Structures are given as C-alpha cells and as structure tokens.
Amino acid sequence: MGNSFVFIVNPNAKSGESQYVWKRVESILREKGIEYExxxxxxxxxxxxxVKTVFKRSDFNGIIVAVGGDGTIHEVINGIESNHLPVTCLPVGSGSDFARGFQIPRKGKNFYDWLIDSRYSLDTIDLGIFQTETNxxxxxxxxxxxxxxxxxGSVNASPIKKWLNKWKVGKLVYVFFLIRHLFSFKPTSADILVDGQKNIFENVWFLTISNHPYFGGGMKISPFSHPGDGVFEMTVVHNLPRWKFLFLFITVFWGGHTKLKEVTLLKxxxxxxxxxEPQPIHADGEIVGEGSFRVQIEKAGLNIVKPLKEPLT
Structure with missing residues (x-):
C-alpha cells in the first residue's frame, strides 16, 4: 500500500467537529509531504x-478514508465497486461503531497518527449485501x-442530536427516543429463513444481523460476532414485557442480554x-426501507486498513 490517500470529509459530522479534525490532519499531511486528495x-x-468517481480512475492505488460517523462510512462502502482498494475511517460521530468493531482509535494521541505514519495493516472482512422491497x-x-x-430514524431526523453533540453528550439522544417510543411501539410476528431453515417468532421488538459486536454507539448487541468468520449472527428480541425492555437496554452494553430467555441468537x-406488520429497516443506522428484506454475506468482500496491534519499532 502506498502513502496516497483520498479523504471523504463529512463537514456536518458531530455538529461540525469533523472540520476541526480535518484541519489538524491536513496540516500534518502537508508538513510531512504526504500525497492526498x-x-x-x-x-x-x-x-x-x-467514491464512485475515485474508482473510475485507473491510476488511483491508495486508501480511501472516511472522516465522519457510521453514516459516512456506510455511504463510502456503498460507493465501492470492487474490493481491491482499502478503506478506513477517522471516526467523528456520535456512534462510531465501525471504529469500535475494528479497533480504530476514536480519540487521543493515536487518533490519526497511526494512519499518517503508516502504522497500519490490511485486513479482509466480510461484507453484507441487502435487498429491501424498494432498495x-x-x-x-x-x-x-x-x-x-x-x-x-428518529435520531437521524432530529435537531436535538446536533444540540446534544455540541455539549458532548450526543449519545443521550438515543436514550431520549428510546423512552419516547417505548410505550407506543407495537411488536409484530416475524418469519425468518436462515440458510433455508424457517424460524417463527411472535411479538418481535427488533432483530439485528451483525458483522461485529457493536451497534447503537457502543452497545454490544452481538458479542460473538467476528467480521472475518464467513457468517453473520442474528439477535432476535421477542416476547419481552414492556417493563423489562429498559433492563435489556442496560445489559446490552456488556452483552448480558444474551442470557435472557427473550433473546434468541441465530447464525x-x-x-x-x-x-x-411492515417495520422500518436500518443498515449501519441509516433507514433503507421497510417490510420484508433479504441479507447475504459476501465473504472477504472488503479490504480495510486498521492500526497495527504493536507499533513498528
């Protein structure tokens, strides 16, 4: 891998904090004479x-870096038309679950120097492919x-998130909308085929198919998931009394919810x-449709760049 970068900067990530981050990174790139766009x-x-524009250029052979949150990396991934060029991120977002899942620093001294100083390795991970009724x-x-x-969907559409981000408490917006919707949401039944095997669940609150453990800004929804094992894990929450949902919400931060009888794990x-009943569907936290959908795994479908476990000496 060469030291050539294309940075895709979302200037609105975390209420504009990404611009501040980018200016710091750009000054170091210029100082070191590193090639970038x-x-x-x-x-x-x-x-x-x-990203599609970058991939049309036959001369580019570097690294694509998303500067933003999980929504930005989701868009970058969906712009990639072949898996040979590696991607990574400098996480500036309320959730940053991609960074958590792949051990990319979210703050501190090593936030970006691992990338600029070439202290990174190339990893090949599984990629998810989805089809909804409209997308x-x-x-x-x-x-x-x-x-x-x-x-x-409520979080992404809410101006409250920007206000809370300015006060460094952006995650509270998830709690706000969880409580707001807790008493009005109506669970529904679901038929789920897993590699052709039919499963029927009643009173489903939600189901999540995971490539790594984290979602929702650090919740360990799928503690046994690994992004390079060639399978996806599904977490189904069903027949859960409304009063017990808050207990599940607390335990999910360390994976304790998997021991509850109302949680079923599939692989x-x-x-x-x-x-x-049609339910909204999200992919990487972005609403992509509602109703029925299909998911397939593309084994080793994406090359990513992440920090070395041990810095070069």
Missing amino acids: VFQTAAPEHARKL EGKFVNNIGCGFDAVIA GQEYVIETK
Whole structure:
C-alpha cells in the first residue's frame, strides 16, 4: 500500500467537529509531504457518488478514508465497486461503531497518527449485501428492523442530536427516543429463513444481523460476532414485557442480554425476513426501507486498513 490517500470529509459530522479534525490532519499531511486528495460532502448520498468517481480512475492505488460517523462510512462502502482498494475511517460521530468493531482509535494521541505514519495493516472482512422491497445496497456493521430502526430514524431526523453533540453528550439522544417510543411501539410476528431453515417468532421488538459486536454507539448487541468468520449472527428480541425492555437496554452494553430467555441468537450466511406488520429497516443506522428484506454475506468482500496491534519499532 502506498502513502496516497483520498479523504471523504463529512463537514456536518458531530455538529461540525469533523472540520476541526480535518484541519489538524491536513496540516500534518502537508508538513510531512504526504500525497492526498480531499472531497467534502455536500448532501446525503454525496459520499457514495464521490467514491464512485475515485474508482473510475485507473491510476488511483491508495486508501480511501472516511472522516465522519457510521453514516459516512456506510455511504463510502456503498460507493465501492470492487474490493481491491482499502478503506478506513477517522471516526467523528456520535456512534462510531465501525471504529469500535475494528479497533480504530476514536480519540487521543493515536487518533490519526497511526494512519499518517503508516502504522497500519490490511485486513479482509466480510461484507453484507441487502435487498429491501424498494432498495438494495451493502452494510459493514449491521442491519435490522423494528424498534431499533424506529429509534435510528428518529435520531437521524432530529435537531436535538446536533444540540446534544455540541455539549458532548450526543449519545443521550438515543436514550431520549428510546423512552419516547417505548410505550407506543407495537411488536409484530416475524418469519425468518436462515440458510433455508424457517424460524417463527411472535411479538418481535427488533432483530439485528451483525458483522461485529457493536451497534447503537457502543452497545454490544452481538458479542460473538467476528467480521472475518464467513457468517453473520442474528439477535432476535421477542416476547419481552414492556417493563423489562429498559433492563435489556442496560445489559446490552456488556452483552448480558444474551442470557435472557427473550433473546434468541441465530447464525448463518443468508437471511430472509418477513414481518406481519411492515417495520422500518436500518443498515449501519441509516433507514433503507421497510417490510420484508433479504441479507447475504459476501465473504472477504472488503479490504480495510486498521492500526497495527504493536507499533513498528
């Protein structure tokens, strides 16, 4: 891998904090004489278009770096048309689950110097492919439907998130909307095919298919997931009394929810989900449709760059 970078900067990530981060990084790149290009996103889905433009150039052989949150890396992943060029991120977002899942520093002294000083390694991970009734695309963290997608949609559309980010407490917006929707959400039944095997669940609150353990800004929803093992894990929360949901929400931060009888874990390479009542669907926290959907795994479908476990000496 050469020391050539294309940075895709989301200037609105974490209420504009990404611009501050980018200015620091750019000054060091210039100081060290490192070759780079930078593109600023101007609207939703712009990052995807920018990456497609980069991939049309036959001369580019470097690293694509998303500067933003999980929504930015999701768009970048969906702009990639072949898996040979590596991607990574400098995480500036409220959630940053991609960074958690791949041990990329989210703050501190080593936030960006691992990348600039070439203290990184190339890893090949699995990639998710989804088809909804109206949409199709890729995901790298997780995909799901139900209560968590309702919260994700509300969070993404809310001006409260920007206000809380300014006070460094952006995660509280998830708690706010969880409580807001807790008493109005209606669970539904779901038929789930896992590698052709049918499973029927009643009163499903939500289901999540995971590529690594984290979702929702650090919740360990799928503690047994590994992004390079060739399978996805599904977490189904069903027949859960409303009063018990807050208890589950607390335990999910360390994976304790997996011991509850209302949580079922499944594992497979291909999923088909049909719910009795249409539910919103999210991929990497972005709403991508509602109703039935299909998920397949593309083994070793993405090259990513992440820090070396031990710095070079």
